[in-house]
Amino acid sequence: MKEILRGIALAIVVFGCDLGSRVENTKELNKEIKASQIKRVTHTQLIYSANEWGKKIAQITEKSLEDQLRKNPSEANVLCTDLAKIPVVAALEREYGVQIELLGMADLKNPKLAAKEREILDAYVYSAKNKSAAGDNLQQLDDTLLVYNAPLTAESLICKECMKSQDVPFAVWRLLFSKKEIIRKLDAKQLKN
Incomplete structure (x- = not known):
């Protein structure tokens, strides 16, 4: 049982760390998509x-x-x-x-x-x-x-x-x-x- 709880805790920590970089990557991606939009500029x-x-x-x-x-x-x-x-x-x-x-x-x-x-x-x-x-x-x-x-x-x-x-x-x-x-x-x- 302790092994299962440790495994779950480890998975949560790994997933939590990965989530931060995903959020950062998402912000950068959104910024890049916004900059790449087709615009009509006079x-x-x-x-x-x-x-x-x-x-x-x-x-x-x-x-x-x-x-x-x-x-x-x-x-x-x-x-x-x-x-x-x-x-x-x-x-x-x-x-x-x-x-x-x-x-x-x-x-x-x-x-x-x-x-x-x-x-x-x-x-x-x-x-x-x-x-x-x-x-x-x-x-x-x-x-x-x-x-x-x-x-x-x-x-x-x-x-x-x-x-x-x-x-x-x-x-x-x-x-x-x-x-x-x-x-x-x-x-x-x-x-x-």
């Missing part, structure tokens, strides 16, 4: 979503980097060049499928950037030199990519710490979105017509 909806996400991501990234710079000012070089070392930024990149970078004057000649991006960056530099306000910008680079740029103020801690060697205090967030990832992440029920 160009306007795509641009609106990228613009809203860009604003939100730039604000969160700026706050996270400033917090890290205040906590660890000696690590400014590492933090400014490798934003993925900041857990919040790494999480945003994974969640939204976005590439987040901080650009400065040196990037005017960066061959990695598209010609259109370098022109926009040049306009931001011109605004910074003339101490005029420049706003956020969303551009379509090609059929698959969108880039969101958000300039930082010259008084920003990030400009002061990350762009020390520049003549003009200037920095711009560069958020590179894949249209495919935006569409994949959109909830079909929440799309505005």
Whole structure:
């Protein structure tokens, strides 16, 4: 009788442990199914979503980097060049499928950037030199990519710490979105017509 009870107890423990992983797998599967649904997304909806996400991501990234710079000012070089070392930024990149970078004057000649991006960056530099306000910008680079740029103020801690060697205090967030990832992440029920 004791052997039967031990066997039943062992089965309950094994089944209980397996149930937890099944629930986790089910959540992941539901998330994947939802992302794979066929959706009709207009160009306007795509641009609106990228613009809203860009604003939100730039604000969160700026706050996270400033917090890290205040906590660890000696690590400014590492933090400014490798934003993925900041857990919040790494999480945003994974969640939204976005590439987040901080650009400065040196990037005017960066061959990695598209010609259109370098022109926009040049306009931001011109605004910074003339101490005029420049706003956020969303551009379509090609059929698959969108880039969101958000300039930082010259008084920003990030400009002061990350762009020390520049003549003009200037920095711009560069958020590179894949249209495919935006569409994949959109909830079909929440799309505005």
